[in-house]
Amino acid sequence: MKATAATASAPVKRSTSLRKWIADYGVYVALALLVLVNIVITPHFLTVANLRLQLIQTAPVLIVALGMAMVIGTKGIDLSVGSVMALSAAIMPLYIGYGTLPAILVGIVAGALSGLMIGVLVSSFGLQPIVATLAVLIGGRGLANVIGGEIKNLSDPGLVSLGTGSVLGVPYSVLSAVLLVIVVAFLMRRTTFGVMVEAIGGNRRAAELAGIRIRSVLVTVYVLSGVLAAYAGVLVAARSQASDPRTLGLLMELSAIAAVVIGGTSLSGGRVRVLGTVGGALLMQLIVSTLVSHNVADSISQMVQAVVIVVAVALQVGRRKS
Amino acid sequence: MLRDVDFVLRPGTIHTIVGENGAGKSTLIKALTGVYQAESGTIELAGERVSFDHPSQAQDAGISTVYQEVNLVPLLSVARNIFLGREPRTRFGLIDLGTLNSRAAEVVAELGIDVDVATELGALGIGVQQMIALARAVTTEATVVIMDEPTSSLERREVDVLFGVARRLRDQGAGIVFVSHRLDELWELCDEVTILRDGAVVRTGSMAELDRRSLISAMLGRDIAEHGATSFSEAPETESTTAEVVLEATGLRAPGRLHDVGITVHAGEILGLAGLLGSGRSETVKAVYGALDTSAGQITVRGSRIRRQSVPAALGAGVALLSEDRKSEGIVPELSVRDNIVLAVLSRVSRGGVLSRRRVDALVDRYIDRLGIKLSSPTQLVSELSGGNQQKVLIARWLATEPSVFLLDEPTRGIDVGAKQEVQALIDELAEKGLAVVLISSETEELVAGSARIVVLRDGEISETLTGYEVENSRLLAALVDGGAASDAPSAEGAPCPDDAGDRA
Numbered sequence A: 001m002k003a004t005a006a007t008a009s010a011p012v013k014r015s016t017s018l019r020k021w022i023a024d025y026g027v028y029v030a031l032a033l034l035v036l037v038n039i040v041i042t043p044h045f046l047t048v049a050n051l052r053l054q055l056i057q058t059a060p061v062l063i064v065a066l067g068m069a070m071v072i073g074t075k076g077i078d079l080s081v082g083s084v085m086a087l088s089a090a091i092m093p094l095y096i097g098y099g100t101l102p103a104i105l106v107g108i109v110a111g112a113l114s115g116l117m118i119g120v121l122v123s124s125f126g127l128q129p130i131v132a133t134l135a136v137l138i139g140g141r142g143l144a145n146v147i148g149g150e151i152k153n154l155s156d157p158g159l160v161s162l163g164t165g166s167v168l169g170v171p172y173s174v175l176s177a178v179l180l181v182i183v184v185a186f187l188m189r190r191t192t193f194g195v196m197v198e199a200i201g202g203n204r205r206a207a208e209l210a211g212i213r214i215r216s217v218l219v220t221v222y223v224l225s226g227v228l229a230a231y232a233g234v235l236v237a238a239r240s241q242a243s244d245p246r247t248l249g250l251l252m253e254l255s256a257i258a259a260v261v262i263g264g265t266s267l268s269g270g271r272v273r274v275l276g277t278v279g280g281a282l283l284m285q286l287i288v289s290t291l292v293s294h295n296v297a298d299s300i301s302q303m304v305q306a307v308v309i310v311v312a313v314a315l316q317v318g319r320r321k322s
Numbered sequence B: 001m002l003r004d005v006d007f008v009l010r011p012g013t014i015h016t017i018v019g020e021n022g023a024g025k026s027t028l029i030k031a032l033t034g035v036y037q038a039e040s041g042t043i044e045l046a047g048e049r050v051s052f053d054h055p056s057q058a059q060d061a062g063i064s065t066v067y068q069e070v071n072l073v074p075l076l077s078v079a080r081n082i083f084l085g086r087e088p089r090t091r092f093g094l095i096d097l098g099t100l101n102s103r104a105a106e107v108v109a110e111l112g113i114d115v116d117v118a119t120e121l122g123a124l125g126i127g128v129q130q131m132i133a134l135a136r137a138v139t140t141e142a143t144v145v146i147m148d149e150p151t152s153s154l155e156r157r158e159v160d161v162l163f164g165v166a167r168r169l170r171d172q173g174a175g176i177v178f179v180s181h182r183l184d185e186l187w188e189l190c191d192e193v194t195i196l197r198d199g200a201v202v203r204t205g206s207m208a209e210l211d212r213r214s215l216i217s218a219m220l221g222r223d224i225a226e227h228g229a230t231s232f233s234e235a236p237e238t239e240s241t242t243a244e245v246v247l248e249a250t251g252l253r254a255p256g257r258l259h260d261v262g263i264t265v266h267a268g269e270i271l272g273l274a275g276l277l278g279s280g281r282s283e284t285v286k287a288v289y290g291a292l293d294t295s296a297g298q299i300t301v302r303g304s305r306i307r308r309q310s311v312p313a314a315l316g317a318g319v320a321l322l323s324e325d326r327k328s329e330g331i332v333p334e335l336s337v338r339d340n341i342v343l344a345v346l347s348r349v350s351r352g353g354v355l356s357r358r359r360v361d362a363l364v365d366r367y368i369d370r371l372g373i374k375l376s377s378p379t380q381l382v383s384e385l386s387g388g389n390q391q392k393v394l395i396a397r398w399l400a401t402e403p404s405v406f407l408l409d410e411p412t413r414g415i416d417v418g419a420k421q422e423v424q425a426l427i428d429e430l431a432e433k434g435l436a437v438v439l440i441s442s443e444t445e446e447l448v449a450g451s452a453r454i455v456v457l458r459d460g461e462i463s464e465t466l467t468g469y470e471v472e473n474s475r476l477l478a479a480l481v482d483g484g485a486a487s488d489a490p491s492a493e494g495a496p497c498p499d500d501a502g503d504r505a
Helices: A017-041 A048-073 A081-098 A100-123 A129-148 A157-164 A172-190 A192-202 A204-209 A214-240 A252-262 A274-293 A298-321 B025-032 B055-060 B078-082 B097-111 B126-139 B156-171 B183-189 B212-220 B281-288 B311-316 B337-349 B357-371 B387-399 B417-432 B444-450 B473-482
Strands: A002-008 B005-008 B014-018 B038-045 B048-050 B063-066 B144-148 B175-179 B192-197 B200-206 B245-254 B258-266 B270-274 B296-301 B319-322 B405-409 B436-440 B453-458 B461-467
Touching (some): A048 A192, A048 A214, A048 A274, A172 A192, A172 A274, A204 A214, B005 B025, B014 B025, B063 B126, B097 B156, B126 B144, B126 B156, B156 B183, B245 B281, B245 B436, B258 B270, B270 B281, B311 B319, B319 B387
Parallel strands (some): B014 B175, B014 B192, B144 B175, B270 B453
8 A cells, every 4th residue: 555645634624605604594585585475475474463373373482492492502402392391281270270470480390390300311410412301202291191181271361361462462472482582692692601502512521621510501501491391381371271281292392493403503512593593483384384374285294394404404514514 | 734645555564653642643544544535645555546535435445444442333243243244145145144153253263362253242342342353354355454553452461462463464465554652562563664743754664673762752853953943932940949839739640540640830930741642741731620530639729729629620729721632622613712712711701691792802802912813803713713823712711711820731733833933932921920831742842942840751650850951852852762661672572551541532
């Protein structure tokens, strides 16, 4: 064997700037295009009632996705969110006798505890996030079934108004989603917590050597994700005025991950794109509703969603290589 | 990473590639095995020009690689592993287990490996697994076998068997590349040697004609004087012993890595820490920084003892560590330069967890300015900067913690000459201002020029301390070569190897 004058350097960096741009901003372009298409082809698209409906339907996914984005930012994943939604919605009715707010708080505390448990398993016991949260995905829904049993009708007036009421025409659920987007964006962009989350996801060892307390950051992230999921569960139950532990929040983890990834947050961690996640959640919602309003079968709609997710992830992979 | 490297491997020889960390050994091997693609240059195999886009192509062409970590299938039997992908088949196309096992048994018996071929591979020791990997190479009739640090986790007895197998392969006409940090093994096994330094070949030739001293000198680059002039100011031998003791570490022990190491550094002093790869130099500073699990040891900074062994505790006490591995332990590539600089001082540039833009910008601008970091904007991704500038960003990160002790592990490795001189001048300046500095470097010139005292480590222990007039290049080289009980003569008797611990990423 003979190697002559080999001049090697680590894998060549080539800027695939267009690809990177699409991965970063493609979601907004796609969203804008889809809105334009809908304006042209879908009757009554540009009506207040329809836009309201779209936003109401997006709110729970978006709220869950905000927590998911932070978890993914640390190079983790949270598969438990759908079951946590069911759990909080199942616990809430048991305490509705104490008033609306206490009942909601109990539901949210349940989400926080679930997140705490996951966080400790991941950070102190070294469990892989996918395993720890998968355990809660399965066990959490089981617990919700035990607690909730049958479908419960929720006629508490406070809950009903949370589910259907609005301020100046903006539904409470949408309003709270917007507020949470602002809060999470602030957390990620303007606080030490945000820097620590991205540092842990980007280079955990370096973060550790910089004195960052990895464990407490990870626990916080999973608690936040649990709280946000629990709140989303409350919203869904309030809107449907019922809590069915078998179906509430089912497959929500996948919708949330899709929204995050389509929004340009890399699954390999290290960066959190909050606004992109909003775009991702809206885009997925709009795709589904567009297909539904044109009488496309559900099964086709699922396949279209799958294609969108694959394209988004492929773009992410391309960027990481570049 | 590699500059114009010529490498010739003859059939029927065992050829070693040596060099310190970062000299380009792994890069060369990766270029040969298709993991990396060379920017220019050619590879010829048995006279034919080849190019590999992927490791599997190299394998198909007959280049077999045995890594420190065995890349076989742990859940399959030894026999299945040896013939993986080339299993003898029955008439029905199923794997003929009978033939497979008997042929595998023949192969291992012939090589002198004592193992039941039906055993699950993962149940065996790492040494046996490596031999199975070699046995696989034997049966594939590989023309080139690359052994990258195969012995680092083996016991002497296993090493002997492994060497036996390697010699047999050589006698069959294979060309073998052997890489090991255990220098004594090289004379025992190898016929030819190529020494790399800074990505270039500094010497190549017969192993027998090279003694230990010249090998180490060539590895460490003794004659870099033409361009290796350092930017440390002359005469650093101030009366530092009268200055305040800033860092005192005693009795540091870590199983298999450090055996009772202690260092003392005064204010304004640069203490050099020398030793070959694996001698425990990085481990020593990591132990001081709380980033290595130690079983014993006491660390005192400015008179107060660090009680809890943790990074936050060390940082709080005023210790900073610039890690040797910039990429995996330093830079957070997806964060901006700004965030990378403030990473270790987040609490100081924030109030109630909310970052103060003003304080962040002031701090970041100050260090960018002071260290002359070249960038388009502080919000630029740190991964877009050159190696030298990335290193400056890391130095800025640690200086921002306003340390009393700065531990610098290979601060100038892998950065260009200009940046290197700037970094050296900066270290000098910091010490002049009263910082206590511990400097680790594989370049003896750098250590000699920079340090007032040099502690030489070998095998996790301090073998010598050079002070005053002893701080001189030839003295240091001698200490590195002869330190401890080892002799100049190549040893074939498996003397305790000088570098069996740590340091390998």
